[in-house]
Amino acid sequence: MKMLHVTIQTNKPEEEINFYREYAGLTVQDDLRDKGKDIVFLGNSAGETCIEVLYNPDSDNAGNRYLSVGFKAEDISAQREKMIEAGFAPTPMVSPMPGVEFFFVTDPAGVTVQFM
16 A cells, blocks of 8 residues: 555645755645645655645644655755755754754745654
């Protein structure tokens, strides 16, 4: 079985779409807004990673704080610096064992995103 997508409901869809494009390197795979649906799917070039951004004007993003997604970064230190320069507040770098480094940051909808 293959996971198809993770759905993030938000009242800030453009900020959310831009976050995953800019910082996770995803591209819009399917934009249903022109079909009357407030849904945008983002994925990598191989279609292996898919985030569904669902506009919900009533969303206060409260449920998103319990959701976490993770991405592999080419250069973890550079990725963290990029997040800081953009005004995000990433956690300090975590290294639970040799050869493993990561940090967390909160996206515009309140989702915890891990970069490794």
